[in-house]
Amino acid sequence: MTGFEPRILESKILGNDCIAREIYRLTLKYDNAEVKIKPGQFVNLYLNDKSMILPRPVSVCEAGNDRLTLVYRVVGKGTEALSGYAPGEMIRVSTPLGNGYDISDVVSTVKGASKKIVLAAGGLGVPPMIELAKTLRNEIEGRADNSATPDTSAASNTGATASLPDTDKKPEIVAVVGFQDEVFLKEELERFCHRVLVATDSGISGFHGNVVELMKTFEQPGDYYLACGPKLMLKAVSEYCLEKNLPIQVSLEERMGCGYGACVGCTCKIKEDHESVKLKKVCKDGPVFRGNEVVWDD
Amino acid sequence: MTGFEPRILESKILGNDCIAREIYRLTLKYDNAEVKIKPGQFVNLYLNDKSMILPRPVSVCEAGNDRLTLVYRVVGKGTEALSGYAPGEMIRVSTPLGNGYDISDVVSTVKGASKKIVLAAGGLGVPPMIELAKTLRNEIEGRADNSATPDTSAASNTGATASLPDTDKKPEIVAVVGFQDEVFLKEELERFCHRVLVATDSGISGFHGNVVELMKTFEQPGDYYLACGPKLMLKAVSEYCLEKNLPIQVSLEERMGCGYGACVGCTCKIKEDHESVKLKKVCKDGPVFRGNEVVWDD
Amino acid sequence: MISLGKNQKVVNSGNSDSDLDLRVTIAGVTLDNPVTTASGTFSARESGAFYDINELGAVITKGVSLEPWDGNPTPRIAEAYGGMLNAVGLQNPGVDAFIRDELPYLKGFDTKVIVNVAGKTKDEYCRAVEKLCETDADMLEINISCPNIKEGGISFGADTSMAAEITRAVKKISKKPIIMKLTPNVTDIAEIARAVEAEGADGISLINTLLGMKIDIYQKKPVLWNRMGGLSGPVVKPVAVRMVYQVRRAVKIPVIGLGGIMTGEDAVEFFMAGADVISIGTAALVDPEAPVRIKRELIHFMKNNGYRSLQEIKDALL
Amino acid sequence: MISLGKNQKVVNSGNSDSDLDLRVTIAGVTLDNPVTTASGTFSARESGAFYDINELGAVITKGVSLEPWDGNPTPRIAEAYGGMLNAVGLQNPGVDAFIRDELPYLKGFDTKVIVNVAGKTKDEYCRAVEKLCETDADMLEINISCPNIKEGGISFGADTSMAAEITRAVKKISKKPIIMKLTPNVTDIAEIARAVEAEGADGISLINTLLGMKIDIYQKKPVLWNRMGGLSGPVVKPVAVRMVYQVRRAVKIPVIGLGGIMTGEDAVEFFMAGADVISIGTAALVDPEAPVRIKRELIHFMKNNGYRSLQEIKDALL
Numbered sequence A, B: 001m002t003g004f005e006p007r008i009l010e011s012k013i014l015g016n017d018c019i020a021r022e023i024y025r026l027t028l029k030y031d032n033a034e035v036k037i038k039p040g041q042f043v044n045l046y047l048n049d050k051s052m053i054l055p056r057p058v059s060v061c062e063a064g065n066d067r068l069t070l071v072y073r074v075v076g077k078g079t080e081a082l083s084g085y086a087p088g089e090m091i092r093v094s095t096p097l098g099n100g101y102d103i104s105d106v107v108s109t110v111k112g113a114s115k116k117i118v119l120a121a122g123g124l125g126v127p128p129m130i131e132l133a134k135t136l137r138n139e140i141e142g143r144a145d146n147s148a149t150p151d152t153s154a155a156s157n158t159g160a161t162a163s164l165p166d167t168d169k170k171p172e173i174v175a176v177v178g179f180q181d182e183v184f185l186k187e188e189l190e191r192f193c194h195r196v197l198v199a200t201d202s203g204i205s206g207f208h209g210n211v212v213e214l215m216k217t218f219e220q221p222g223d224y225y226l227a228c229g230p231k232l233m234l235k236a237v238s239e240y241c242l243e244k245n246l247p248i249q250v251s252l253e254e255r256m257g258c259g260y261g262a263c264v265g266c267t268c269k270i271k272e273d274h275e276s277v278k279l280k281k282v283c284k285d286g287p288v289f290r291g292n293e294v295v296w297d298d
Numbered sequence C, D: 001m002i003s004l005g006k007n008q009k010v011v012n013s014g015n016s017d018s019d020l021d022l023r024v025t026i027a028g029v030t031l032d033n034p035v036t037t038a039s040g041t042f043s044a045r046e047s048g049a050f051y052d053i054n055e056l057g058a059v060i061t062k063g064v065s066l067e068p069w070d071g072n073p074t075p076r077i078a079e080a081y082g083g084m085l086n087a088v089g090l091q092n093p094g095v096d097a098f099i100r101d102e103l104p105y106l107k108g109f110d111t112k113v114i115v116n117v118a119g120k121t122k123d124e125y126c127r128a129v130e131k132l133c134e135t136d137a138d139m140l141e142i143n144i145s146c147p148n149i150k151e152g153g154i155s156f157g158a159d160t161s162m163a164a165e166i167t168r169a170v171k172k173i174s175k176k177p178i179i180m181k182l183t184p185n186v187t188d189i190a191e192i193a194r195a196v197e198a199e200g201a202d203g204i205s206l207i208n209t210l211l212g213m214k215i216d217i218y219q220k221k222p223v224l225w226n227r228m229g230g231l232s233g234p235v236v237k238p239v240a241v242r243m244v245y246q247v248r249r250a251v252k253i254p255v256i257g258l259g260g261i262m263t264g265e266d267a268v269e270f271f272m273a274g275a276d277v278i279s280i281g282t283a284a285l286v287d288p289e290a291p292v293r294i295k296r297e298l299i300h301f302m303k304n305n306g307y308r309s310l311q312e313i314k315d316a317l318l
Ligand SMILES: Cc1cc2nc3c(=O)[nH]c(=O)nc-3n(C[C@H](O)[C@H](O)[C@H](O)COP(=O)(O)OP(=O)(O)OC[C@H]3O[C@@H](n4cnc5c(N)ncnc54)[C@H](O)[C@@H]3O)c2cc1C
Pocket: A042, A054, A055, A056, A057, A058, A059, A060, A071, A072, A073, A074, A075, A076, A077, A078, A079, A080, A124, A127, A128, A252, A253, A254, A255, A256, A287, D078, D079
């Protein structure tokens, strides 16, 4: 938890734009609330049509103070309804839920050397990489604040990638992102990452293949991996890291009931410290776990 | 039926204004459709929130060509949701359903003499009286068209009551309308009726009492009664007319499933031509019936 | 109006290319397509005002009983969250009036006619069935959710031996295929299905409504005059799909699946669960064109997902 | 956060004027108010982040069993129209861990603690109950919807004699009041209620979830790993209200009513149907503050409609 109590807030829709085929960027403003967000956290969206009672969990893509950007794909009735919500309308949204990526572990691992942090993401695993890259970049650049500060956002909104300092002494952030076909959020990633490598299943753009295949073409593996995407991809990345004994954090996805830890609907199997397997809640204990601790086979 | 097949149409909300405490006037425009309406018909409103699946039947208050005015009270979840719909939004609405008031019977009964037609209505029975009064006035003024013609609407919208011809030879239309407390639609009635008498339960305005009590204060009873309102009121008006052997049509209300005659949810008992009691569908065979044929006691 | 004129009728396909096979044969009767109307939610003239009845695989009529029934006093309808409650109480003009006034009209369409039969005693069922066997109705659907007045009002369909007994009695006299329509308000639907199959039922249809109740807390009384009523609509779908799935695995005879089907995708869910034919009930009250819309959506789904016949959908579940 | 601090706690009233009596005594235990959490939808630390647990009449815990259970693999949750399906499968750390880690934390609040107990055999139920009787839990709720592994997996609660047998066995050893939680997937809920009352149950709680199923027609497989799951949420309310109404008229012991309660008005509907206490389940997943919101709405309803005690609501039905 980020140190405050979770809540459900009425939030105003500032924008809800189609950014690729069936991919929407939803920008929200929490009403009268200052909310701290860690990259890798998600929010619950509560729909207006009361025939759909469960919240829709969606990762935070980018955040700044009282506003929030989410990127979602229309896959079913709920996201379809969501895509019809217009700017100005209100929507009920939870404050950020779950634990995000463990940033301090990344920073301490790659500290003081020209090391490489790899963000590996596939499909709708890409959106949370934006806030993650931003936060890591801030950390690397020596800013103390984990969360996005308004002026950082502002600065990066100018697309000031070129003006960032050289990577000589500082770790490099490389995003390796895969899509089925259409590429999205590449420019946003380029604002914060030193390099952005794209793979597409269709071969329409970038590397023809998937993220893991692309990763394996690296001459030099990264020093820290942070991943989000389909389970099979996360498993493959984790196995790759396990083999090479590299640290990896993965963000899991599971069908949720409550999203805050009450229903035990979203369990995953975690083998902490190589001990016995424990059932953890993706929503509360995750969604980010160490890739080498996740028990993949079931 | 008005001679065409019923349909459900996407309709645009032109206005949805609070005209009295918890009373709203909803103005709709059928999309690409010309729809004929008889006074006393109702439409089915289909709500956007899919947890409420049944249509809401609401009487036509006023109609002209492709547009429709309804007046409804917020009594439950559905009408509450409806009151939040904004102009510009779309709503699914059926074309008019049921049989309206039998106008030709009224006209032939009161023909050629200075007779009195009484419109007796209580509460949410008042809205359909507008279109009814308008149609009757048109008939009386000698216009052949049963339905509202655009220029009639226009003329009456100027509130040109005073300019209407004298009632010497022509039947008089008198509305006797009752409300619990707040009075609404009185001015609209005055556009088409020669006289509008108001009763309120609270005594806040007009006669202190109910419609039937007010009716009974008339020195001279009317020659034809057309009523809409709560069952107890309709029963009392019908008994009054039966006693005096006066013709009466009443518009019944019943909880509906489909509103078009498929579910047999909305039956009432009708004793046609003093024969055996038959079960009729309020939605399809009504909602208007002869008051003396309705079996009230159950 | 989206219905096609009679001469444009689509038999095996949604449009000109007839690569889809929507036909289905149950109990020896072939339906042009698997879409039927659920009993009590279809009225020929009224529903027919919204679409072309020839588009339907079959119509299943409102329940008819030996004598005319008045049904329950009103209110008979209440809304529930995502569904509705009804306590119509099987109002109908009786089998004679039905045969005289309704059946010929229905038989005027190019669709199959399945007559739903209600009764308060075994004898009443049998005598209504006897009369219907002398008509050109295509099949009979026996609604055993009715209360058995000889057994204190408990529903025939709630008791395995009573369900079996009605089936046996009706099958003995019937010259028409018999579909037994089961009530979901039971502990073990598979057991009842097996019992009616053992007695020779030619098919099973399920589910009828779930018994429910709604109280008006301001009026301080049940909303329905009858206090309790049958819950139907989208809310019952998970229960219906589960029961179709269970029954499909318990018996070999055809299954008519229904309960909350609102869309073509819902229909596909029932086929995958094991239904051979589907019925559209509450959806048609909420959207009068639902049966033909759902048929259209089913065709659309099949085309988009490479299914050429219903059998392929039925075989799809992994 | 809308909850009041501990020292501002409201016992008998929604605000300063204490003219409302929300207290209710069941099985000799007095609850400050009738609002409780439904088993499996409350987790002390997580739910407690949204509201003050002291506001609740009682907490009813997630089911605990003699040994730790892993529950089912995921997916365990599916949405249904107006409701949800779950097949969590009673994952829990076992009664010993519960007594060690959970119970003391819960007993730290000024609310009653009702421990929900699950088992796969009669013996498992009894041994878990024995251990819980040595604790300061206030009451036990026995979930008999669990499958009886000795009887081929049929739910204990689906069979009158098994339900009676579990009740008898548990009552024999228990020093705490015993609430039997019934499954709605039965033909005759009143019969089961009478049977558990006859064996000495101190109360009845109902309904548990309705058995349902959802198929993903694109993946061509059931959405839930377990294929079937329990339907809950607003959709089940009409069935729940009906069963509470039937059970209230069949037995004298207190009834905890639940199933789809989303608002204070829903709660009132259950009281009018005959419930003494209510539980909030799915509503709390959909709106974490639901239990305290519903309590507030209940108080609001009572004030606006002139009810001074729960008893007056319970007596109101005409
Ligand atoms: C922690 C987390 C973060 C996520 N972040 C994103 C994101 O950033 N962008 C994005 O597009 N999607 C994200 N998802 C997936 C997203 O929640 C689903 O796509 C969405 O809920 C589908 O809703 P629907 O009504 O359109 O689909 P339907 O299939 O109609 O939904 C029915 C039910 O299934 C659930 N469901 C369906 N698909 C999924 C899924 N893949 N994961 C979990 N629940 C599902 C829904 O929440 C709902 O309860 C995330 C999921 C989780 C668990």
